[in-house]
Amino acid sequence: MKTTRNILLVLLTFTCLNAKAQKTEKSSNLDSIKNRIIEILKNKEFYYLTGTKSYNEKLKDLPYYDRLKMPQNISIKENTVTLTFKKAEMSVSLLEQLKPNNDYLMYFFPPGGYGYTKSGMTWGRFLFVTMDQLHDLGQLLNNFRFNYYWGDFNKILKDYQALTIKPEITEELRKYIVQANAMNVKKDYERAMNLYTKVIETNPFAYPAAYFNLALISAQTGNYQYAIVNMKKYLLLVPEAEDARAAQDKIYEWELEIEK
Numbered sequence: 001m002k003t004t005r006n007i008l009l010v011l012l013t014f015t016c017l018n019a020k021a022q023k024t025e026k027s028s029n030l031d032s033i034k035n036r037i038i039e040i041l042k043n044k045e046f047y048y049l050t051g052t053k054s055y056n057e058k059l060k061d062l063p064y065y066d067r068l069k070m071p072q073n074i075s076i077k078e079n080t081v082t083l084t085f086k087k088a089e090m091s092v093s094l095l096e097q098l099k100p101n102n103d104y105l106m107y108f109f110p111p112g113g114y115g116y117t118k119s120g121m122t123w124g125r126f127l128f129v130t131m132d133q134l135h136d137l138g139q140l141l142n143n144f145r146f147n148y149y150w151g152d153f154n155k156i157l158k159d160y161q162a163l164t165i166k167p168e169i170t171e172e173l174r175k176y177i178v179q180a181n182a183m184n185v186k187k188d189y190e191r192a193m194n195l196y197t198k199v200i201e202t203n204p205f206a207y208p209a210a211y212f213n214l215a216l217i218s219a220q221t222g223n224y225q226y227a228i229v230n231m232k233k234y235l236l237l238v239p240e241a242e243d244a245r246a247a248q249d250k251i252y253e254w255e256l257e258i259e260k
Helices: 002-041 135-152 153-162 171-185 188-203 207-218 224-239 244-259
Strands: 046-053 064-071 074-078 080-084 087-091 098-100 103-111 113-118 121-123 127-128
Touching: 002 087, 046 103, 046 224, 064 098, 080 153, 087 098, 098 135, 121 153, 153 171, 153 224, 171 188, 171 207, 207 224
Parallel strands: 064 103
Antiparallel strands: 046 064, 046 127, 074 080, 080 087, 098 121, 103 113, 121 127
8 A cells, every 4th residue: 555655646746747847848938939039129120100190192191100219128028028118118919910011101211201111010009111030020929829829738638638538518618609609600700719718718628619610710810820729729639520631721721821
């Protein structure tokens, strides 16, 4: 009995240490990404959306970005970047996607004029006029979002695979599923996503289709990174699903969208 107790104690200690090591590794990876993002942002000149301006009779009421120059200080807490400029302190979420600008906009052009462009990249309410290092920044933001969205799913998957009897759908869970599906049919995607998220929060593996549906809705709203993460989770939970081939093909499509 004593030997058995000791063995169980060793196994329990090993499991706890392994979980702690995985959590530390994930945290270290996110910290590394954050530090690299800060290094790039230190050397970027920022413009910030403040309203609208007109350049001439043809270019009227365009989004206007004031010049903030380079940040004096940058800090990141969880998924929020705080940038301190001479004029103000601004924040942006690391979950915001870096997007190419395809529409005319105006920005402050030193020493005292205004320019307009149909290029550059936007990040939340920020504008980057020069493209230097933006490809690297985009990749880092994608990596951060993937790790952030992935969360502790490896542990969830391990727990699921260890089950001899798969969990049943409770009445509470069924209610959320029915409501989420109804909102999805009505194309009320925001409410549908909130309800599918409730399904997963209630039980992360009782209804794998919640991940599948979250993936499709996320792609509809342009959040391809979140779509990929959820579809990967779906495939890991039910690798033998009838729609597994179609699900993987969707991932390939969305990966191409991210590369644009």
